[in-house]
Amino acid sequence: APSTLPSGLTFSNGDISGIPDTITPETTYTITATNSVGETDTFNLTFSVIQPLDLPFISSYPNGNSWNLQEGFTTDSMTPTMTGGAASSFQILESKYISDIGLTFDTNDGTISGTINQDVDGTYIYKIQATNATGDSNVIILTYVITDDAPTPTLDYGNGNSFSLNTISGNQSYTANANISGTWSMNVKNDSGASIPNQITFNSQTGEISIDPSTVLSSTEFTVSLTNSDNETSTLTVTFEVIEAIPTITNYKNHNTNAIISSGDTITIDEGESLDLRPNNITNMPSTISNYIISSSTDLANTGISVNGTTGEISASSISNHSAQVAAYTITIKPNNGIIGSDFIINVTINDDYPTPNISTTDSGAFTSGNDVSITFTNTGGPINSWAINPSLPNGLSFNTGTGEISGTAPLITYNEEHTITATNGESETSEAKVTIDITIGTPEITNYINNIGGATISNGGSITINEGSTLSLSPNTVVNMSTSSSQYLLQNSSELTNTGISVNANTGLITGTISNVSAGSYFIKIKPNNGSEGSEFVINVTINDD
Numbered sequence: 001a002p003s004t005l006p007s008g009l010t011f012s013n014g015d016i017s018g019i020p021d022t023i024t025p026e027t028t029y030t031i032t033a034t035n036s037v038g039e040t041d042t043f044n045l046t047f048s049v050i051q052p053l054d055l056p057f058i059s060s061y062p063n064g065n066s067w068n069l070q071e072g073f074t075t076d077s078m079t080p081t082m083t084g085g086a087a088s089s090f091q092i093l094e095s096k097y098i099s100d101i102g103l104t105f106d107t108n109d110g111t112i113s114g115t116i117n118q119d120v121d122g123t124y125i126y127k128i129q130a131t132n133a134t135g136d137s138n139v140i141i142l143t144y145v146i147t148d149d150a151p152t153p154t155l156d157y158g159n160g161n162s163f164s165l166n167t168i169s170g171n172q173s174y175t176a177n178a179n180i181s182g183t184w185s186m187n188v189k190n191d192s193g194a195s196i197p198n199q200i201t202f203n204s205q206t207g208e209i210s211i212d213p214s215t216v217l218s219s220t221e222f223t224v225s226l227t228n229s230d231n232e233t234s235t236l237t238v239t240f241e242v243i244e245a246i247p248t249i250t251n252y253k254n255h256n257t258n259a260i261i262s263s264g265d266t267i268t269i270d271e272g273e274s275l276d277l278r279p280n281n282i283t284n285m286p287s288t289i290s291n292y293i294i295s296s297s298t299d300l301a302n303t304g305i306s307v308n309g310t311t312g313e314i315s316a317s318s319i320s321n322h323s324a325q326v327a328a329y330t331i332t333i334k335p336n337n338g339i340i341g342s343d344f345i346i347n348v349t350i351n352d353d354y355p356t357p358n359i360s361t362t363d364s365g366a367f368t369s370g371n372d373v374s375i376t377f378t379n380t381g382g383p384i385n386s387w388a389i390n391p392s393l394p395n396g397l398s399f400n401t402g403t404g405e406i407s408g409t410a411p412l413i414t415y416n417e418e419h420t421i422t423a424t425n426g427e428s429e430t431s432e433a434k435v436t437i438d439i440t441i442g443t444p445e446i447t448n449y450i451n452n453i454g455g456a457t458i459s460n461g462g463s464i465t466i467n468e469g470s471t472l473s474l475s476p477n478t479v480v481n482m483s484t485s486s487s488q489y490l491l492q493n494s495s496e497l498t499n500t501g502i503s504v505n506a507n508t509g510l511i512t513g514t515i516s517n518v519s520a521g522s523y524f525i526k527i528k529p530n531n532g533s534e535g536s537e538f539v540i541n542v543t544i545n546d547d
Contacts, residue, residue: 002027006049016045024049054085056130058110058140066143069116070150072229073181075103077113080128080140087130093139098126101146121146150228154179155207157224161238165213166245168286168337176207182228189221189237196222200240209238217242247335249312249344250281266347269319271354275305277314277346285335293334300329303350307331319350327352355382357423357431359404365435367410368442370480373397375406377421377433384423391419393437406435412481412531415439444529446509446538447478460538466515468547472502474511474540482529490528497523500544511540520546 005011008021014033026048034040059081069075090110092098098105101124102117110128124144131137155178157163165172186202186209188194196202197217201210207226219241227233252261255276261267269275279285292312304320307313312333329348335341358381367373387404396411404421418436449458452473458464466472489509500523502513509527523542529535 002029005029020049022049023051053132053134053136055136055138056082056087056132057084057138058087058128058130059083060140061112061142065140066145068145068147070147070180070229071116071118071121072150074115075113077111079109079111080130082130084138085132085136088133089131091129091131093127093129098124101144116146150230150232151180152232153182153226153228153234155224155226155234155236157209157236157238161236163211163238163240164219165211165240165242166284167214167216167242167339168245168284169213169242171210171212173208173210176209176224176226178207178226180226180228182226185225185227187223189223199242211240211242213242215242216244244339245284245337246339247282247284247337247341249279249333249335249341250283252277252314252344252346253280261346263344264347266349268349268351270351271319273319275314275316275319275348279312279333279335282312282335284341285337291336293336293340294332295334296329296331300331303327303329303348305329305331305348307333314346352382352427354425354427354429356429357381357384357425359384359421359423359431359433361433361435363435365437367437367439369410369412369439370442371410373406373408373410373437375435375437377404377423379423379431381431382425382429385426386424388422388424389419390422391417393419394439397437406437410439412441413439414441441531441533442481443533444479444481444531444535446476446527446529446535447480449474449511449538449540450477458540460536461541463541463543465543465545467545468515468517468520470515472511472513472515472542476509476527476529479509479529481535482531488530490530490534491526493523493525496521497525500542502542515544517547520544 005016006020006022006024009016009018014031026046028044028046031043031045032040061080062078087110090107092105098112101120103112103114105112110130124146126142126144127139128142129137129139155176157174157176163174184204184207186196188196197220199212199215199217207224217240219239222238222240223235224238225233225235249263253259254261254267255278256274260280261277267277292307292309294307294309296307302320303316304318305314305316308315312335314331327350329350331346331348333344335344357379359377359379361375361377363375365375387399387401389399389406393399393406394411394413394415397406397408399406404423416436416438418434421433421435423431446460448460450456451458451464452475453471457477458474464474489504489506491504491506493504499516500513501516502511504511504525504527509529511525521544523544525540525542527538
């Protein structure tokens, strides 16, 4: 046998004492007692040192540790909530046995259950002890206040005890707020022989009312009664009605612009654009049974617009081109949940992407030969892709097929012609404007001559000096309104000019000659250009030096 005890224990005069501080397996110790003459006796003692168990603790019972109950009340099984160590047994300490008031106590888990006896009103205090495997225990105190009479029942379902549903509300349940448990009943008010409609279910144990609103129910009053253990009854009137759920579209939303559209509104869109309109605010339209009845302008399909009969969405990936410059359409949508709702109308105006051009001009078509020409056109219609003119313009004038402008310099001709200018858009739609171009020949004029020998320029009234025997050659240098086919020059010279050897060509205005030997002197040459109209005189003074 071991000669020493576990650490923390001492042996003195046959006594073992102390607090062990080391866990020790089960061990047998031999105790020997010896008298004064050496006689002995032995005794074997077996024990072990184990880990101490946590103290069990009852935290609480359901509904707290203080209860107000009525005689005849049946409780649910109420098992305590434990904290700390595990309890191996439970017992009631002191006071009156709990069975005296009609309740039972389970010593295994501390559960209390049963029905309160009659004539046991009063206050009862119980000490419930929980004990662990090593005998350690803890106590909780329970207080029961038992009243003799059951309270008068009160009940209420809320919402003024009146409930209005529609046919798509879905199944609903209503629980009464009551002060006691008791016996429940439900009847049609003022008609005890009438049956409760099949769509209403009543729970006589709890007073719960359930209703299936898929069928219309006119407003009907029912009485709900609750009776206590003393046969006192309270009665409440509860009203139910189920009305048809008429679906309604409040508005649509344009998901391209986020604009809200009310019934009767107009949306304007251009050809080639997309369209995305969806129901935005709808009542009484559950997704499981909803659909839409669609009617619209008969030619809506030609626009590329479609309406989804399941979702009510109005869409087009691209509005189609059509011949009308502006077209209006009406789309009517009826929501349907089994009941058809009111019309929701959307007016759609489609603008032509290629409106017809509209051209005009206020510019005059009258010009004098030699002057600048500019005729432009104003467009108050749609975009123009190309321009054309008929008939073609005379030489000297041009037509810009990008802008429609007529420009250039009026030619030296008499001209009068009506021209048609045509503007065409991307859909080959056209607009025409007419303009008459009237060109008259202006008065001819010689601006200057040039000395072909030496290159000097001679202005009107200018002078030239030349010696006898020299050669002379002067040409008109700048002449306006004089065509080569029709020009001529009127001459008015010094009478004796012919004696000098100088001559003037009446067709070209060329002044030439070899100066003859004559007396020195001064001469003049006067030339008038003539294109049918006489121009101003051009004078050249000639001085001939004697050789």
